[in-house]
Amino acid sequence: MSSTTFEPTPPSRGENFGTAGNTAGSRAGDSLSTGPGPSFPRVLNSEFIKFRTLLSTLILLGCTVLVVVGFGALSAWGTGQFAEAATSDPEAAAAFAAQGGDLAVGVPTSGIAFAQLILGSLGVLLMSSEFTTGMARSTFAAVPKRLPAFAAKLLVVMVTAFVLTAASVYLAGLVSLPILDNYNLNLDLSSSQSVKMLLVNSLYVAAVAAIGMALGAIIRNSAGGIMSLVGLFFVAPIAFQLIPGDFFVEARKYLPGNTVEPMIAVEHLPDTLEAWQAALVLGAWVVIPVVLAAVLLKKRDV
Amino acid sequence: MIEARGLTKVYGEKTAVAGINFTVEAGRVTGFLGPNGAGKSTTMRMIMGLDRPTSGSVTVNGVPFDRHHAPLRDVGALLDAKAVHTSRSAYNHLLAMAATHSIPKKRVHEVIEMTGLADVAKKKVGGFSLGMGQRLGIAAALLGDPQTVILDEPVNGLDPEGVVWVRNLVKYLASEGRTVFLSSHLMSEMAVTADHLIVIGRGKIIADAPIQDIINGKGRIRTRVRTDQPDQLMQLLAGEGVSVELQDNELLEVTGLDPRRIARAALDSHVMIYELTPLQASLEEAYMELTKDEVEYHSLITTGDNAPVPSGGN
Numbered sequence: 020m021s022s023t024t025f026e027p028t029p030p031s032r033g034e035n036f037g038t039a040g041n042t043a044g045s046r047a048g049d050s051l052s053t054g055p056g057p058s059f060p061r062v063l064n065s066e067f068i069k070f071r072t073l074l075s076t077l078i079l080l081g082c083t084v085l086v087v088v089g090f091g092a093l094s095a096w097g098t099g100q101f102a103e104a105a106t107s108d109p110e111a112a113a114a115f116a117a118q119g120g121d122l123a124v125g126v127p128t129s130g131i132a133f134a135q136l137i138l139g140s141l142g143v144l145l146m147s148s149e150f151t152t153g154m155a156r157s158t159f160a161a162v163p164k165r166l167p168a169f170a171a172k173l174l175v176v177m178v179t180a181f182v183l184t185a186a187s188v189y190l191a192g193l194v195s196l197p198i199l200d201n202y203n204l205n206l207d208l209s210s211s212q213s214v215k216m217l218l219v220n221s222l223y224v225a226a227v228a229a230i231g232m233a234l235g236a237i238i239r240n241s242a243g244g245i246m247s248l249v250g251l252f253f254v255a256p257i258a259f260q261l262i263p264g265d266f267f268v269e270a271r272k273y274l275p276g277n278t279v280e281p282m283i284a285v286e287h288l289p290d291t292l293e294a295w296q297a298a299l300v301l302g303a304w305v306v307i308p309v310v311l312a313a314v315l316l317k318k319r320d321v
Numbered sequence: 322m323i324e325a326r327g328l329t330k331v332y333g334e335k336t337a338v339a340g341i342n343f344t345v346e347a348g349r350v351t352g353f354l355g356p357n358g359a360g361k362s363t364t365m366r367m368i369m370g371l372d373r374p375t376s377g378s379v380t381v382n383g384v385p386f387d388r389h390h391a392p393l394r395d396v397g398a399l400l401d402a403k404a405v406h407t408s409r410s411a412y413n414h415l416l417a418m419a420a421t422h423s424i425p426k427k428r429v430h431e432v433i434e435m436t437g438l439a440d441v442a443k444k445k446v447g448g449f450s451l452g453m454g455q456r457l458g459i460a461a462a463l464l465g466d467p468q469t470v471i472l473d474e475p476v477n478g479l480d481p482e483g484v485v486w487v488r489n490l491v492k493y494l495a496s497e498g499r500t501v502f503l504s505s506h507l508m509s510e511m512a513v514t515a516d517h518l519i520v521i522g523r524g525k526i527i528a529d530a531p532i533q534d535i536i537n538g539k540g541r542i543r544t545r546v547r548t549d550q551p552d553q554l555m556q557l558l559a560g561e562g563v564s565v566e567l568q569d570n571e572l573l574e575v576t577g578l579d580p581r582r583i584a585r586a587a588l589d590s591h592v593m594i595y596e597l598t599p600l601q602a603s604l605e606e607a608y609m610e611l612t613k614d615e616v617e618y619h620s621l622i623t624t625g626d627n628a629p630v631p632s633g634g635n
Contacts, residue, residue: 052390056392068416154404319373320366
């Protein structure tokens with residue numbers, strides 16, 4: 020560190036201070052500043068800068084793309100093998116027919132379970148790290164109303180999760196095409212079912228990221244937040260299946276992780292929610308934690 | 322100007338700040354002095370709207386912090402040495418802060434230069450020393466060129482050069498007519514930096530006065546006396562509010578009696594004294610005196626083999 024930075028005598032530092040026309044003379048009295056304050060677009064810009072300047076965030080985003088594309092390719096290969104076996108093995112052929120024969124359409128989204136885990140954890144981390152590192156004090160000193168900062172962060176995370184998932188799924192589709200072609204399977208990425216699966220899954224991952232952020236804001240602890248997320252999306256569905264009783268069979272349908280299937284089903288499957296019901300349930304899973312997080316964020320000490 | 326009225330903060334069963342009133346005026350450096358755990362940081366966090374007061378209120382320029390139109394342009398604060406994400410660079414941290422108020426990049430570079438961070442601005446904050454963290458906190462506080470500057474223990478971890486720099490900086494800011502509120506538990510630092518002092522202990526204001534008054538007013542009169550007949554002189558001087566301490570064979574320290582009266586008493590009884598030295602109480606001593614009963618954590622000074630074994634893990 021050069022010592023010259025300590026040199027400035029008061030007059031020369033005065034030049035540095037005289038920004039925005041604030042001279043010593045005009046400072047007299049208790050006048051409040053009239054310069055730009057933390058409007059929502061500015062807070063959004065700030066949150067976006069914070070988002071893109073963390074290496075760990077960029078790494079997680081990169082991992083998401085790799086995992087979705089990788090699983091897409093793997094799934095294309097597996098589906099092809101399965102279809103090939105179906106031509107020689109009557110048992111496999113029966114199973115293949117039972118699946119409606121249209122396995123290829125699900126190939127690009129086969130990595131979604133991992134995308135939701137990564138981006139959901141990212142949602143938790145982006146919020147919990149504010150508190151664990153002390154950054155929250157800087158954030159909320161700049162935006163003392165607090166909620167605009169939370170809303171901006173939520174928007175950044177959800178939009179990123181949606182766009183990234185959509186792009187990864189599309190890329191997974193492109194990578195799968197030549198593999199599926201090898202096995203004489205067709206995949207039309209522009210078919211209405213393909214588009215629907217891409218959009219629903221991307222929205223779903225954005226919703227999981229939002230739930231993660233809410234958990235991060237409520238729990239304020241990275242490990243605790245991620246464990247809660249994993250509990251909700253990976254442990255609860257299995258536990259609900261193992262516990263006997265009609266209640267759990269019924270309740271299982273309302274878990275957030277089980278809302279995607281009804282929404283992408285070509286036709287309504289028995290014992291599942293209607294598509295619109297599933298959408299409402301997922302919406303509630305987002306809105307309730309987010310509102311709770313916002314209320315707590317406003318009320319609690321930082 | 323910062324005004325606190327009946328400001329109270331209770332955490333569970335512990336009262337951190339107990340209904341304090343004070344005013345921090347513009348145009349001078351106001352020191353906020355107190356031992357660790359006295360409630361300084363809690364008070365400062367309440368000023369910045371980060372901790373919600375249990376009762377009472379605090380305003381900056383007449384308005385609660387969260388109702389300021391452009392908070393960073395009105396009030397800049399260094400609250401904790403590292404209120405920064407450890408994986409982000411100093412430059413990006415300041416850039417993100419600046420973005421909330423459309424503060425130009427030029428200003429970000431200015432505060433980096435001003436605080437001597439130019440060489441490390443692109444490095445991750447996690448690797449910063451305590452001193453560099455403090456510089457970054459000060460840079461963030463000055464980002465909005467605020468009328469009010471709040472610094473919580475700014476010289477903690479700074480090298481001597483940095484200490485002098487902070488001292489000159491706060492004095493200069495005050496001379497520009499800004500409100501400067503500076504906390505420390507180091508009395509010696511306050512003695513050379515602050516114009517006015519607010520002393521806090523266990524969440525209560527103990528003193529609120531110009532620094533000179535605190536040095537003069539609260540320090541008690543002590544006199545060093547050397548005599549051949551210490552026992553006789555001790556008896557002569559004994560009385561209400563007077564304490565005499567025998568320091569060695571011929572040396573006494575008298576508290577609570579001015580030197581003129583000691584000399585008169587000695588002369589009247591034909592006791593020869595050959596040294597009579599008034600001792601000025603330093604701010605440090607005055608502060609110890611002030612906070613003697615208000616310190617939450619006393620250190621146990623132990624010597625030799627009979628050091629007590631601490632009970633309970635710590």
